[in-house]
Amino acid sequence: MIYKKKWSKSLTEVAILTLYVTLINYLKSIQKRWDMANSVSSKFAMCKESMWHYAQNLCKGHKAADLLILMLDTWLSENLPVAFNEELVNEVASLLKGQSWVQSAEVMQATLDKNLIDLIRADDIATMLYWIKRPLEHGEFTTTRLIQTKVQECFVRVATATYINIKQCIVVAATAASNVNVNRSARGTSALVENLPKVDDDIMNCDEQGPHIFSSNKSLSVLNAVLDSLDLYQSAIKPNEMLSANIALSVLKTIRNESRGANYGVIPRCGQPCPMCGCPCTKGIDHVSSSENDEIPHDTYHQPSGLSGTFWSISNELVGKNCVQCTIDDDTIKLNDDKKFPYKEFNKAFPSWAVPTDQDRLPLREYIFAQYQDELADLYNKPKCPSIPHEYSHDIDDIARRIDRMLIKCNVY
Numbered sequence: 001m002i003y004k005k006k007w008s009k010s011l012t013e014v015a016i017l018t019l020y021v022t023l024i025n026y027l028k029s030i031q032k033r034w035d036m037a038n039s040v041s042s043k044f045a046m047c048k049e050s051m052w053h054y055a056q057n058l059c060k061g062h063k064a065a066d067l068l069i070l071m072l073d074t075w076l077s078e079n080l081p082v083a084f085n086e087e088l089v090n091e092v093a094s095l096l097k098g099q100s101w102v103q104s105a106e107v108m109q110a111t112l113d114k115n116l117i118d119l120i121r122a123d124d125i126a127t128m129l130y131w132i133k134r135p136l137e138h139g140e141f142t143t144t145r146l147i148q149t150k151v152q153e154c155f156v157r158v159a160t161a162t163y164i165n166i167k168q169c170i171v172v173a174a175t176a177a178s179n180v181n182v183n184r185s186a187r188g189t190s191a192l193v194e195n196l197p198k199v200d201d202d203i204m205n206c207d208e209q210g211p212h213i214f215s216s217n218k219s220l221s222v223l224n225a226v227l228d229s230l231d232l233y234q235s236a237i238k239p240n241e242m243l244s245a246n247i248a249l250s251v252l253k254t255i256r257n258e259s260r261g262a263n264y265g266v267i268p269r270c271g272q273p274c275p276m277c278g279c280p281c282t283k284g285i286d287h288v289s290s291s292e293n294d295e296i297p298h299d300t301y302h303q304p305s306g307l308s309g310t311f312w313s314i315s316n317e318l319v320g321k322n323c324v325q326c327t328i329d330d331d332t333i334k335l336n337d338d339k340k341f342p343y344k345e346f347n348k349a350f351p352s353w354a355v356p357t358d359q360d361r362l363p364l365r366e367y368i369f370a371q372y373q374d375e376l377a378d379l380y381n382k383p384k385c386p387s388i389p390h391e392y393s394h395d396i397d398d399i400a401r402r403i404d405r406m407l408i409k410c411n412v413y
């Protein structure tokens, strides 16, 4: 009835004004984002460091070839590590795109379970239960560790390739500079990079010092000095835990960004925890998280719900069944606001989730639930599950062997 009524003039004015303000704010935010990356002041900010070094060197009386050598040295010290990092991130990201643990939910699950088995064998039960409760973080931790291994494998190769590449560029730029009669500094630096200070002024002009300063057999040699700087900064690029961890995070971000909207290739897992049992969603990271329209809801294998602290509402005991079994047995979900839904209406209780149907069981999760009741009861401050299903008594060595076989077959290790 309401939509058939004609709007009053004042309401129309309010609507137009609201639209106007919204559009202006939206356009302003786009302009602001563009300015942050492209405005003159942003570009100045990016060059602030090198301009500062340039000014300091001028104040110290450096000029001509001497000044050029110092500026190239500063440029290398700042840019060599950045170039190496970018190269390594791209190299590792493109190597990993086709890896099964990035693409397959089953293999990803196995990598998580492998980590839990390692913790059980190290008798670190608290950490093992901590990760089970936080599947998103556990997925990120495990994935980053796998990427880190790949980063370490590629480190020396990429560092050497980057070094050889830059060295070649320096030699080519020096040759270009020694072959011209005027503005040799400008010719040399523009052949090398674009973001060095402009050197076509008198201060850094080394025309008077002759073309030989760009060759390697003279005492004052720009080429030798720059190659020495390159060796010096290259020697500082060594594999270390902190650097590998940071690069691994950048690789993970790159893989995830590239996967968004892609129809094939890299599809890491979504990882949202099931609201009842805490198992991570196995759909691709970019699947849409709503069951409205024809979008794909979250779905996963399911584990014994008590593993993430779910308990029966009257006895408070930890729940031993997984969500699929609860659906088959027509159990009831009680939400925090006391609303109740049968498990068969899981997608109504949790609108972004599918009704649990995946019958694949997770033997390691069942083993942990059966073995660590005391720890789980302590952790969640609830009574233990009084009747552990007998099929949960797995052999952990069997489980570990199966997981190892799969991970080796899929080249994860």
Ligand SMILES: [Zn+2]
Pocket: 274, 275, 276, 277, 278, 279, 301, 302, 303, 322, 323, 356
């Ligand atoms: Zn579940």
Ligand SMILES: [Zn+2]
Pocket: 270, 271, 272, 281, 282, 283, 287, 289, 297, 298, 299
């Ligand atoms: Zn999902």
